[in-house]
Amino acid sequence: MSLEGKVAVVTGAARGQGRSHAVRLAEEGADVIAIDICRPISTVPYPLATAGDLQETAERVRALGRRILAVEVDVRDSLALNAAIAEGLALLGRIDIVVANAGIISFAPVEDITGEMWDEVIDVNLKGVWHTCKAAIPAMKAGGEGGSIVIISSVAGVKAWENQAHYVASKHGVIGLMRTMARELAPHRIRVNTVHPTSVLTDMIDNDGLYRLFRPDHPNPTMAxxxxxxxxxxxxPLPWVEPVDISNAVVFLASDQARYITGIMLPVDAGTLLK
Ligand SMILES: NC(=O)c1ccc[n+]([C@@H]2O[C@H](COP(=O)([O-])OP(=O)(O)OC[C@H]3O[C@@H](n4cnc5c(N)ncnc54)[C@H](O)[C@@H]3O)[C@@H](O)[C@H]2O)c1
Incomplete structure (x- = not known):
């Protein structure tokens, strides 16, 4: 899986899966450009990461002997994202891997989703992924050694669940983006794939808003x-997977072991899509 000498951009890198991707990529030898918003988004019913979280990711990557540039940027802000990636390129020399992982969710039946809820989910989960790829692709092409873009979709990119139409639409949407980029970038040996996790034990699911949505009958529900x-x-037979289970798929797709894999949707779903 050696990623020695490679540089990876990871969004949503401050905690959860994004931190795990940054650390696993660094374990395999990659340097990292880590991006995270590190502040709340108004319609998201759980706290997002903090500056301290992003700092901890940076410390874990440095502890592995790898270099990291960690920047607080909102993937909705393409100018700031371009600047952060340009800074990372100047510092680390090249870009080989992109893990477009930053994502949010909120919950309501389709007729109760507000315009703000819709826009925030689509702007982060779909437009933010496009911004991330758009910012990194010129450097990947210029590097001349191909590359790998991995977009974190969801099982909600393949099937639907109630109360999250905007999230389901965004996670389906990135498949179209992935397939188009896989065709456009193939001549440059840049591969593009999506990963579709089942539930992953992170703050996105381990929060009070989600407990209440899942157990409206319960006065004060907990994760149990x-x-x-x-x-x-x-x-x-398991309730959820761990972030590293998704990171292992990301590392595989980023590595030369997946050198002829492009344009695919890889479930890491404990068999959810069988049902
Ligand atoms: N947790 C799950 O069950 C699950 C399942 C399938 C897919 N996913 C997807 O996995 C990805 C990672 O989620 P997670 O489970 O680690 O959740 P998380 O909430 O722990 O992590 C998401 C990270 O993205 C950051 N972020 C959010 N909006 C951002 C923005 N606009 N710009 C930059 N950073 C931003 C957050 O601060 C946070 O650090 C998301 O795309 C999510 O949709 C999660």
Whole structure:
């Protein structure tokens, strides 16, 4: 899996899966440009990462002997994102890998989704992915050694669940973006794929808003009260996977072991899509 000498851009890198991707890529030898908003978004019903979280990611990558540029940027802000990636390119010399991982969710039936909820989810999960790729592609092409773009979609990019039409639409949407980029970038040996996780134990699912959505019958639900519902989703007997399970798929797709894999949707879903 050696990624020695490679440089990876990871968005949403301050915590959860994004931190895990940054650390796993660094374990395999990559240097990292880590991007995260590090502040809340108004319609998201759980806290997003903090500056301290991003700092901790940076420390973990440095502890592995790899270099990292960690920048607080909102992927919706293309100018700031371009500047951060240009700074990373100047510091680290090249860009080989992009992991477009930053994402948010909020919950409501389709007729109750507000314009602001819709825009924030689509702007982060779909437009933000495009911004990220757009900012990195010129350097990947100029590097002349191909590359790998991995977009973190979801099982919600393949099937639907109630109360999250905007999220489901965004996660379906990145598949179209992935397939188009896979065609456009193939002549440059830049591969583009999506990963589709089942539930992953991160703050996105381990929060009060989600407990209440899943257990409206319960006055004060906790994770223990919703856990049985997570078990039902998967075929394999487990409620959720760990961030590193997704990172291992990311590292594979980023590596030369996947050198002829492009344009695919890779589920890491414990058999959810079988159901
Ligand atoms: N947790 C799950 O069950 C699950 C399942 C399938 C897919 N996903 C997807 O995995 C990805 C990672 O989510 P996670 O589970 O690690 O959740 P998380 O909430 O722990 O991490 C998301 C990270 O993205 C950052 N972020 C959010 N909006 C941003 C923006 N506009 N600009 C920059 N950074 C931003 C947050 O601060 C946070 O650090 C997301 O795309 C999510 O949709 C999650």
């Amino acid at each position: 009260d919703v856990e049985p519902l997570f078990w039902q989703q998967n075929s394999l």
